[in-house]
Amino acid sequence: xxxxxxxxxxxxxxxxxxxxxxxxxxxxxxxxxxxxxxxxxxxxxxxxxxxxxxxxxxxxxxxxxxxxxxxxxxxxxxxxxxxxxxxxxxxxxxxxxxxxxxxxxxxxxxxxxxxxxxxxxxxxxxxxxxxxxxxxxxxxxxxxxxxxxxxxxxxxxxxxxxxxxxxxxxxxxxxxxxxxxxxxxx
Numbered sequence: 001x002x003x004x005x006x007x008x009x010x011x012x013x014x015x016x017x018x019x020x021x022x023x024x025x026x027x028x029x030x031x032x033x034x035x036x037x038x039x040x041x042x043x044x045x046x047x048x049x050x051x052x053x054x055x056x057x058x059x060x061x062x063x064x065x066x067x068x069x070x071x072x073x074x075x076x077x078x079x080x081x082x083x084x085x086x087x088x089x090x091x092x093x094x095x096x097x098x099x100x101x102x103x104x105x106x107x108x109x110x111x112x113x114x115x116x117x118x119x120x121x122x123x124x125x126x127x128x129x130x131x132x133x134x135x136x137x138x139x140x141x142x143x144x145x146x147x148x149x150x151x152x153x154x155x156x157x158x159x160x161x162x163x164x165x166x167x168x169x170x171x172x173x174x175x176x177x178x179x180x181x182x183x184x185x186x
Contacts, residue, residue, distance in 0.1 A: 095128065
């Protein structure tokens with residue numbers, strides 16, 4: 001329907017990367033992960049109108065070692081960046097959790113996303129999870145279901161995207177609502 005799952009064995013479907021006017025800003029939101037990396041693309045046009053472009057999940061083969069999964073993510077993100085030509089990439093920041101190993105893997109996936117965007121010369125910004133939830137839902141402790149519901153409503157989608165893709169669209173929406181107060185990744 002409106003999502004696609006990318007792996008190194010699936011060919012990419014054609015999506016139009018053109019925009020109607022130069023004032024439209026294309027934002028790629030990324031919810032990093034080594035097993036599933038969600039992405040969501042929206043166009044922001046004056047006066048603060050959001051238009052859904054595409055979303056999906058990059059899911060490398062789970063049988064691969066971490067380094068190989070990261071390489072698949074990098075390749076698929078590179079293709080996505082070439083195809084959709086975003087003006088800005090907004091990435092969810094790593095949050096401190098109880099599982100240090102998961103946090104490190106998440107950081108590695110985030111690093112791959114940052115490198116892919118920077119390698120294409122695209123501006124990169126980062127937002128903490130609580131800021132993303134607050135921007136979309138109104139408070140920083142929103143559930144995945146609340147995020148999915150509001151992403152669906154804000155972008156006028158028929159149904160909520162998969163969780164990882166919905167989270168990525170929330171990151172893009174957060175950036176669209178925060179423009180001018182960018183949290184530039186340094």
